Amino acid sequence: MSRNLANPSCVLYAARNLVIEDRPVPEITDPHYVKIAVKKTGICGSDVHYYQNGRNGLKVVKSPMVLGHESSGVIAEIGSEVTSVKVGDRVAIEPGIPSRYSDAYKSGNYNLCPCMVFAASPPNNGTLARYFMVPDDFVVKLPDHVSLEEGAIVEPLSVAVHSCRLANVTFGDRCVIYGAGPVGLLIAATAKAYGATEIMVVDIFDDKLELAKQLGATHTYNSSEDRGASEDDNRTFQLAAFGGNVPNIVFDATGVEACITAGINLIKVGGTFMQVGVGKVKIEFPMAAVGNKELTVKGVYRYSHDDYRLAVKLVGEGKVDVKKLVTHRFTFDHAVEAYEVVSQGRAVKCIIDGPEDAE
Amino acid sequence: MSLKLENPSVVLKQVGEIVIENRPVPKLQDSHYVKIAIKKTGICGSDVHYYTHGSIGPFVVKNPMVLGHESAGIVVEIGADVQNIQVGDRVAVEPGVPSRYSDEYKSGNYNLCPCMVFAATPPYDGTLARFYTVPEDFVVKLPDHVSLEEGALVEPLSVAVHATRIAKVTFGDRVAVYGAGPVGLLIAATAKAYGATEVLVIDVFDNKLELARTLGATHTYNSGGDRGLSEADLVAKQLAALNGIPPNVVFDASGAEPCIRAGINLIKAGGTYVQVGMGKDDVNFPLTVMGTKELTVRGLFRYSYDDYKMAVKLVSENRVDVKKLITHRVKFDDAVKAFELVRDGKAVKCIIDGPEDI
Secondary structure (H helix, E strand, O other): OOHOOOEEEEEEEEOOOEEHHHHEOOOOOOOOEEEEEEEEOOHHHHHHHHHHEEEEOOEEEOEEEEEOOOOEEEEEOOOOOOOOOOOOOOOEOEEOOOOOOHHHHOOOOOHHOOOOOEEOOOOOOOOEEOOEEEEEEEEEEEOOOOHHHHHHHHHHHHHHHHHHOOOOOOOOOOEEOOOOOHHHHHHHHHHHHHHOOOEEEOOHHHHHHHHHHHHHOOOEEEEEOOOOOOOOHHHHHHHHHHHOOOOOEEEEOOHHHHHHHHHHHHOOOOEEEOOOOOOOOOOOHHHHHHHHOEEEEEEOOOOOOOOOHHHHHHHHOOOHHHHEEEEEEHHHHHHHHHHEEEEOOOOEEEEEOOOOOOO | HHHHHEEEEEEEEEEEEEEEEOOOOOOOOOOEEEEEEEEEEOHHHHHHHHHHHHHHEEEEOOOOOOOOOOOOOOEEEOOOOOOOOOOOOOEEEEEEEOOOHHHHHHHOOOOHHOEEEEOOOOOOOOOOOOOEEEHHEEEEEOOOOOOOHHHHHHHHHHHHHHHHHHOOOOHHHHHHHHEHHHHHHHHHHHHOOOOOOEEEEEEOOOHHHHHHHOOOEEEEEEEEOOOOOOHHHHHHHHHHHOOOOOOOOOOOOOOOHHHHHHHHHHHOOOOOOEEOOOOOOOOOHHHHHHHHHEEEEEOOOOOOOHHHHHHHHHHHHOOHHHHHHHHEEEEEEHHHHHHHHHOOOOOOOOEEEEEOOO
């Protein structure tokens, strides 16, 4: 049982070779850092790629790596210069630490820092262990009424917040989101919180579309029957499903070429298209439409200044009910089973508990 | 003579009293720092204000303080983690180091960091000494053809760059600048470099307006005779000075209430007004005009990400001839004279040499 290990960690050795082993307890050496006892961790699609294939696109696991990056926990120790949190505080953990000296950081875009150290992105270890350490400005204190489980979902919610802020979503906006995975669902909920009045989520599973409605989507569309339909027909069907509304903002949370094409065809002239989902490196893209419709096309990569804080605020104010995403829960010692379940595509969001305290 | 002192420094002891005295040679604060032998330093209006008043707004000189913040020099020592700067490099020195942990720094606005350590803003010492230290990303290497004197002018030029970038000056813009002090002059030159096609500079001294023209202003206006005119008449005259077409971008580099009011009244509807100059804390401001014209009014404070680098580039590519601002040059040991000169309003930009080598 992991409870009697000093720092039990879920370590990926190779594809489908995930073990729990003890690792040295990390020690604080920089006075700005805090040590967190990790209590809840969500599994992300990227983790699943590493689990199934030992890689995620170009990022390859070359040596054993601790998994996990969507975590929350309780502060166990603080460095000598830390004043913003104290031992015992419950926090959401922002798992990517940039260089404080980079141009990207200095210009307000630390998510793009070339020296970013991101949990569970090789070769960096992740959060699925007893302890994890970050600087104190990379944790956000959870209000008393926000649970640690909700705290773990702050990570994907921050991606949704970053997407909505980059798109400048505001009252009256009409949004279409392709993909009802956790990120797409959270974008729908966040866009609603930011004032969008018509929000349609498009996917091929009715149960996911139902969940989208519970999270704030005003319209949904199941496109599973439309393979082989022409681009014009796709546009007609989706426009009808949206009640004749033409969206001024479209988010792609699939990475799939057909969805991206549909989104560009559907979007209003002058609109903003947000590429959130990660798919093939190169696709066929309707570039002429970008010119003719004078579109703004923006990429989204993780999250940046203030997104984490705002995500916690959205949960704290009851604006986004992240609990609705949790479909599976496992104890730490059953982490491997958790990854198997998620690999089979049966979960929306699966939460793994932190290791139990030693006896 | 300062020649024999290890680290001779120009110190403001109290209001009205500046002396040269020796001070400990600064050490590198951490492995990212570099140590610079200061060679050229320009005097700024703020330095003189501390000399004559001992304070600027909330910043009060409570202890003796080394003056100076517009400097360039030669790197003499580098920390262990310094990668892009070498001993011997000639650099412009960015004199304000923020906290790397602040929200302001992290959001791309480090100039607004509440923990900013700025040279010669109390209680922090300035650059008018033999040596000064900053982290390596707060120096900008000067190309070989750019002199150290020009390097010292990069500091006020960076304010002009920051102003111009905030206003998003671009080709075809019509710009008006109130105030032909060094900052106003450099804003005119920078706006021109960024593509403005009409640049009007307004002041009360013909010689400064002439200098504005040599720096790129396309129009000038001497408002010295206009005291007592109604605001409508003032605007009409300034508009006429710009051939009857209002500016869409206005910079106030005077801080003077009549200029601020004139600028808001002159600017085109939908335009952008940038407050650069510092004057009274509270002024009578035409708020209704701001509303009905749907103006964007922006404040400005020093300079931020990339401004220093852009300023060096402007000089290097000959887009702004900063040398034209220099009216006086003084040796280190005559620093007190330099401050008196500037205090008495006799200089545009006065440069003080670094101490001679031992």
